[in-house]
Each structure stands twice: as structure tokens, then as C-alpha cells.
Amino acid sequence: MIFTILKVIGIILLVVLALILTALLCVLFVPVKYRAVGSFDNTDIRAKAHASWLFHLFALHIEYADETDGYIRLVFVKKKLFDNYEAFNDDVMDDAAKTETEDKVSENTGDEPKISADESEHITDEQAEDECTASTHNGYRSVTDENQHIKQQTKLTHKKTYKKRSKKPHKKQFKDKSDKIKNCIYKLKREYSDERNKVAFSHLKKELFIILKRICPRRLKLTMVYSTGSPDTTGISLGVLACFPVGYTNRWRITPDFESEKPYAKGSFDIKGHVIVISILAATLRILFDKNCRRLYNRISR
Structure with missing residues (x-):
């Protein structure tokens, strides 16, 4: 009995380890394919970009024309990336405007019932009550309109004050970032002038070119x-x-128009490639485990 239980547990562990190993091998060796196709005619640009992995089980698709559209697919679950909020808001505003105009037309064109002389005496009290209720209702509406107008004014003033106050911290953040970038560039120049770090820079250059070639x-x-x-x-x-050399190696077809008096550009493009994770991971690991690169990183990060 105990032997069978241990056997079942061992089989389950082996299955789990096999699944983990296959998933790891798929991540490392199955390429991520991408393609972008489009056309342009001055400012009119239309493009489609698609990236997929593992037999299109995981995919990302983006289209750009008059509007931006796209989706992401994870196995059998598909989700849109861009929702058309503007069109929805426009439809809602149109419906609201239609209802308001219908209400105004019904109020303006409402037919008043004719009252006889005998019934006029009995209806005077009811008319007085209706006039009172109408006046209170109009007063309530005017108060609510004034409150809404005050709220809108307060929102606008709050936005203006918020924008005016938020300018200074944005400027400070931008200045701090620019100072950090300048210090980083200065450190890199100082370290590059040192002969001991030239080996590290040459190794970094070599590995970065390998990564760019793979991408x-x-x-x-x-x-x-x-x-x-x-x-x-x-x-x-x-x-x-x-x-x-990118042009003549890929056989670009570029035709100049010397007779046109207006500047323009029209054509189409097709970009296709794939990325293997193991090649990029190997290059990054070679950079991380290099002694000269680590010493250079320690000197710059001080």
C-alpha cells in the first residue's frame, strides 16, 4: 500500500517536472515572431503590427488607420486593448440632447384645454395650486442650475490652480533627471579614458551588437x-x-520624382523578424559574469 502511494507521488512529481522543463525550453528556444505591414501617403498612415509566440497561442495585434485598434490573445482568451470611449460619449451626449429638445418642444407646443364658463369657478382653486407648484418647481430648478454653474466654476478654478501649482515640481523632476543623465555621461567619459576599462567597453560593444543583430x-x-x-x-x-547598406541589402525601391513642385512621399513597407530568448539571455549573462564589466559597473554606480 505504501509502495503504491509513493509510486503515484513519484509519477506526479515527474509529470510536474516534465511540464516545467518543457515550458522552460519553450520560453528559451521557441522564437517570438513579429511582422509590421503598412502604407503611407504624406500624413495618411495605415499600419498593422502582429507579434505571436508558440503557434499563435499568445499574440498581440495592433492596427492604426483613422483609429487605433488592437487585441491581445492568451491561449483562448481574447481582450481588446483600445476601447472607443469617445464614440460612446458622443452617442450618450447625442441621446441626451435629443431628449432635451423633445422635452422643450413638448413644453412649447403643449395644447391648453378649453374650459367652459360653468367649470371656471370650480377650477380657480386648482389653478392657484398649480401656479404655486409651478413657481416652486421653477424656483427649485433655478437654484439647482445656479449650484451646477457654481460647481463648474469651482472645478475650472481648481484645475487652473492645480496646473499652476504642478508646473514647478515637473520642472524640478525634469531638472533632476537631466542632472542624473549628465552625471552618468560624465562618469562614462571619465571611465572610458581609463585604459583599464577599455577591455570592458569593447566587450560591452561586442555583446550589444550581438543583441541588436538578434533583434x-x-x-x-x-x-x-x-x-x-x-x-x-x-x-x-x-x-x-x-x-x-540597409537599403541595397534589402533591395529597397526608392523612386525620386524630380518634376514635382510639391513635397510628398508615398509608398509601403513590410518588416518581418523573430527573436529567440536564449540568444539575448546568453549575451546578458556573458556581460554580467565578466569581471571587467562588473568592475566598471561598480565604479560607475558609486
């Missing part, structure tokens, strides 16, 4: 027709673009 897209297509408005600047920009 960069495998395919980067571009087709574009453009003009700067004048033939000389169009030719100069074409010469500058031809200097970069």
Missing part, C-alpha cells in the same frame, strides 16, 4: 516615391539614402 528584422522591404519640392534637394536626399 533586428530579417526582412525589411520598402517601396517609396518621393519629392522634396526641388530637384537638387531630391537628388541630395537620394544620395544620402544610398549611403546606408
